[in-house]
Amino acid sequence: MNQRLFFSLIAASLVLAAFAHYFTDHAIFQFVTAALAVVVLAAWLGKSTESVAHYAGDRIGGFLNATFGNAAELIISFFLVRDGLFEMVKASITGAIIGNMLLVLGLSVLLGGLKYKEQKFNAKLAGHNASLMILAIAALFIPAVFLRELPVVKIESLSIVIAILLIIAYVLWLIFSMVTHSDFLSDIDPQESEPLWSKGISILMLALSTLFVAIVSEWLVHGVEYISHTFGWSDLFVGAFVIAIIGNAAEHSAAVLLAVKGRIGGAVEIAIGSSLQIALFVAPTLVLVSLLIGKPMDFVFTPFELAAIAASILITISITRDGATNWFEGVLLLTVYIILGTAFFFV
Template structure:
């Protein structure tokens, strides 16, 4: 068993600890910390199972599997928080997940890869398509906020209707991006094998297919575990973060995405260190588009269905932060080449925005 696997399974020991902390009433901070430490390995296991299933099912179906389950931890955590009525934190987590994908994930990949290789290259199509769609998405997400702050009196129901219409357009756009990348123009996204290896022989393929059922079971088990731990986490997150002096805005924008996307940091770092920047950038591209065009609309629709309406009327500073993130990412990545300084620039932008959100009074 590899060191990574050993570490992940060792961290799973925090699951019974989180249950004990809850049932034995060790305190909110104990439940908070142990549930976070349990979510991390579960997230890595879920990500690994998704990758394994995607490899076996082939490029088209595998791409769809990655699209659906690639950010399952973020979606599960957000849905549990929404069901608990933490609407402010869920809204902020949408912003945070986008910032994390564009600045933290991509910056981490460019920095770590750039420290090993003087310069790395990737297909510019990833940056162009992602940049165009993310620019449109940020404009769409900003519209409810702009309506609110440019009108003297705005009916809350009107904002909800605008948000529903925006969510509908975004999810249709996501379907079009899948059609474009997986079907009509899939050749533009051909980045080779997920692990940068030679094509497997028939025996290897047969072995992987025989393990498909096992990986599906792992995927379902990890999802259930994340849902359970998320319920524990959400039950104490407000009191625990207040005790740490954190606002709901900072908790949603910075803390939740950091917890839920640990698997992404591991994957991007591994790919960048192997000089697989095509795969690294395409993964970041897929994550950012999934969050913006799929997860955000789903949360809007589900909130309406559950009677806990969540709209896209963000804090104006969140809209500004998204615009900054998209602009800086586009400037850095449009050339199709990267180095460690590009990564440092993206990470510095994320750090500055994080500090600003920490001190923001909202």
């Protein structure tokens, strides 16, 4: 598509969504226009990520995409924490983790596998990702296990200690994977592609597209909340699936776009890297930030949320540990996601 036409479409979709949000009271119209804007912005973010990855490699490109996408998630969650909506925050965290591992990775593996019989990425990276995922689920399970044995004050103290340790572990992982051992975790036979913009413009495009995604996603979330109450959906289902899918729609498209172009390493970095960043950095940061605003949030998730996260991690480790993917493995990931979505719907 011609770039002038592409950016005209972006501008038109943003103007229409802004008009519906600020100048009308029709919830369905607001939802539809915001959803259309997110779809268009998803394409912009996907192109920006691909262009950045050309200069920096799929790992760093995927990391930047996940970081910019999760920055929006962190901002939205902060406002939920400020309002004391802790259960909604935890549900959205759960949804973001399982959504990236099952829906994003599943679609990427499936659609990429339909074009390429087998796609390979660094098996050593898959092994380290598996270890980090096990760390994440252990950190989430421990506060829930001790909940009945410890008073509320001690549970909050335990949550703070775990949050600090997870953030330290994540920072050390970034140093290990991108500084001291970056050559061991580099891309395997990366597919070359022509960048759309220069390095500086590519980074600017990634930042701008993420900013607009954050703004429009918030508009869309408000519309979804109204529609969910109309249909009688539970807060757990809305937070874990509806909000999570919409809030990360643009991030999803970037991963799928890379996989279809034979760059499964970048897709894995976006999907799994984003889940790890949420579990090891975003969630712990929210726990610490809640202390600063005088509304402490603990690290105790519900049994439903823990079961969903554990199931997602187990199937993801099983599929990615060999560093190779095919379309059927994408089907398996999506099947687990649909099962969990159905279960959450009936909770």
